[in-house]
Every structure is written in structure tokens, then in C-alpha cells.
Amino acid sequence: MSAWVEPIAIEAEQSKRSAEVGTRLMRLLEQLNDENTGKTLRPSEIAEKMGEERAGEVEKWFLGRAEPTFAQLDALAKLFAVSPGWIKHGNNTMFPIESHRLPEDAVEAATWLSEWEDAEPVDAIHLVREASKTGSLLVIKESTRHQFKVFATGIHVSEEIGNGGESMLTHLWVTLALLYKRYTRGSRHFMVFSYLAQPNTYKQMTSGQVNALTLLRDCEKTPWWEDAWDQSMYAKNTYWKGWKELCERIARAIARNDRLSTQLDAIKRGDMAAATPSEAHAA
Numbered sequence: 001m002s003a004w005v006e007p008i009a010i011e012a013e014q015s016k017r018s019a020e021v022g023t024r025l026m027r028l029l030e031q032l033n034d035e036n037t038g039k040t041l042r043p044s045e046i047a048e049k050m051g052e053e054r055a056g057e058v059e060k061w062f063l064g065r066a067e068p069t070f071a072q073l074d075a076l077a078k079l080f081a082v083s084p085g086w087i088k089h090g091n092n093t094m095f096p097i098e099s100h101r102l103p104e105d106a107v108e109a110a111t112w113l114s115e116w117e118d119a120e121p122v123d124a125i126h127l128v129r130e131a132s133k134t135g136s137l138l139v140i141k142e143s144t145r146h147q148f149k150v151f152a153t154g155i156h157v158s159e160e161i162g163n164g165g166e167s168m169l170t171h172l173w174v175t176l177a178l179l180y181k182r183y184t185r186g187s188r189h190f191m192v193f194s195y196l197a198q199p200n201t202y203k204q205m206t207s208g209q210v211n212a213l214t215l216l217r218d219c220e221k222t223p224w225w226e227d228a229w230d231q232s233m234y235a236k237n238t239y240w241k242g243w244k245e246l247c248e249r250i251a252r253a254i255a256r257n258d259r260l261s262t263q264l265d266a267i268k269r270g271d272m273a274a275a276t277p278s279e280a281h282a283a
Contacts (some may be wrong), residue, residue: 021073022064024087028094029062031211032080050075081147083208093208100139100151102168102175106263109175110182114190116143125179126216127194127225129157130202131240137172138197138205140212150205150212157228159242159249169246170253173229174260177267180226185270194225196240229264 033040043062044055050072052058060066068076070088077084085091102109116122126140135158139151155168183192197205197219205212224243227233234247254260 018067019064020090021067021087022062024090024094025062025076028080028082028087031094031214034211034214046076046079049079079147081143081149095148095150095208095210095212097150097152097206097208099154101154102172104171106171106174106178106267109171110178113139113141113175113179114182116141116147116149120144122190124191124193126213127192128197128202128205128216128219129195129224129240131196131198131220132158132202134158134160135240136202138202140205140216142213146213148211148213150208152206157246159246166250166253169250170257170260173250173254174264174267176225177229177264180229181267181270192225193221194223195219195221196224230268 029041029043043059047055047058050058057066058068061068061072073088074084076082077087081096082094083092083096086094100112103112113125114122120143122141123144123146124142126142128138128140130136130138134156137153137155137157139153141149141151155172156165157169157172161169179192183190193216195216197215201215201218204210205215222239224237224239227237227239228247228250231247231251235244238244254264
């Protein structure tokens with residue numbers, strides 16, 4: 001009897017796993033196709049991107065009728081920048097949320113923001129401030145292949161900060177100024193956007209379960225990143241309660257720091273060599 005039961009049990013387990021993997025793949029496909037870009041990604045196109053000879057087998061993965069190898073699932077995870085543990089086993093979250101503290105050096109920080117991986121340039125940088133008293137900051141990098149990565153910075157863009165938080169914001173301000181100059185002079189071919197996200201939307205972005213790019217539609221897009229470091233601009237606008245007070249506070253803190261104030265003045269003048277000795281190498 002056991003000779004018959006054991007193969008049936010193994011086949012049932014394999015069928016169950018294929019179905020579970022297929023369910024995850026369909027959920028991923030739904031998230032990827034929810035960007036409202038006007039283009040629907042199909043399993044056949046995914047097969048082509050992966051270098052498969054035929055689409056039929058890949059289509060079976062999504063239908064839960066065949067199980068891809070771990071190597072093929074790793075390739076899918078890399079292709080769409082999702083968690084390998086999630087796509088293979090259902091562990092962790094679909095989209096990984098990474099913690100990254102911006103370097104204090106403006107050149108290093110601006111370079112990190114504008115690169116995807118292996119020095120590949122990003123297509124867009126999305127700076128998302130939570131519309132709350134604490135003003136937590138997320139960075140969402142978008143690649144030229146419409147992949148995205150979400151980074152929790154530990155930075156609070158608000159008055160609800162101590163001396164350590166103030167220091168982080170002074171370096172962020174100078175980094176944003178350098179990023180702006182790189183962005184406007186065209187030495188880096190990327191876009192930069194900044195947003196205000198309501199707490200519920202911000203929470204969803206950090207959940208790792210939802211395509212963060214689709215959630216940007218629910219955020220208020222404002223140019224706060226362009227104005228925060230520029231006194232001629234931040235006084236003209238009010239993006240949130242305490243905005244001007246925060247900008248004035250950080251401006252005073254930068255003025256007290258000879259290195260940062262000299263660097264910011266040089267960036268504003270467009271004297272990139274004086275602002276960043278390694279700028280020529282970085283560009």
C-alpha cells in the first residue's frame with residue numbers, strides 16, 4: 001500500500017508548491033502591472049527578458065502548472081528587484097525595504113542617490129517625506145528598467161529633531177544642492193521628484209507588500225527638495241507647518257560650519273571644482 005501512497009503524496013506536495021509559487025508570481029505580475037503606465041507586462045515578455053527559448057514553460061509557472069528552478073526564481077527576483085526569499089519560499093516581504101544612512105560627504109551621498117548598482121545610473125530618484133510631525137524620509141530609486149528599491153534613511157525632515165538630527169539635515173541640504181546642480185546641468189541623466197505622503201500611504205510604502213511606485217500617485221508632489229537649501233526659494237513657499245522655521249534653522253546650522261557653508265556657496269555659484277574636489281572624477 002505504501003508503495004502507492006508515497007508517490008501520490010510526493011506528487012501532491014509538488015503540485016501544492018507549484019500552485020503556491022504560481023500564486024506569488026501572479027501577485028507580483030499584478031503589482032508590476034499596477035503602475036498605470038499604459039503597458040501590460042505578460043509572462044511571454046518576462047520569458048524573453050530572462051533569455052528563455054520559449055514562453056510556454058514560463059507561462060506554466062504563473063499558472064501554477066510547473067515549478068521553476070531556484071536559479072530561475074533567483075533570476076526573476078533580480079529582474080524585478082524583489083526579495084529572493086519571498087519569491088522562492090514566501091518568506092519576508094515581496095519588495096525589500098533597506099535601511100541606508102546617507103554619507104555625510106555630499107559627493108558620496110549624491111553619487112549613491114543617482115546610482116542603481118554597479119555604477120548604473122538611476123532613471124529617477126523619489127524623495128518621500130511623511131506628512132507628519134516627525135517627517136520621516138524615504139528614498140525610492142527607480143532604474144531604467146522600471147525596477148525600484150525603497151530605502152529608509154533614518155532622517156527626519158522636521159523640527160522634531162535633536163542635535164544629531166540637525167547635523168543629518170545640514171548634510172542632506174548640501175547633498176540636495178549638489179544633486180540639483182548635477183540634475184540641472186545634465187551631467188547625470190536622471191529625474192528627481194519630492195513628495196509629501198500621508199501616514200497611511202507612507203506606512204504602505206514601508207510595508208514591502210505594495211508596489212511603491214504606484215503609491216506615489218497618492219502623494220502630493222512638491223518641489224521641496226529644490227527649495228529647502230535655497231534661501232531665495234524657501235521663504236516663498238510653505239510646504240508644511242514649520243517649513244520656514246526648519247529651513248531657517250538648518251541654514252543657521254550650515255552657516256556655523258565653515259566646511260559646509262563654503263561647500264554650499266560654491267555649489268550655488270556653480271563652482272563644482274571648489275565645491276567638491278572629487279567632482280571631476282565623480283562626474
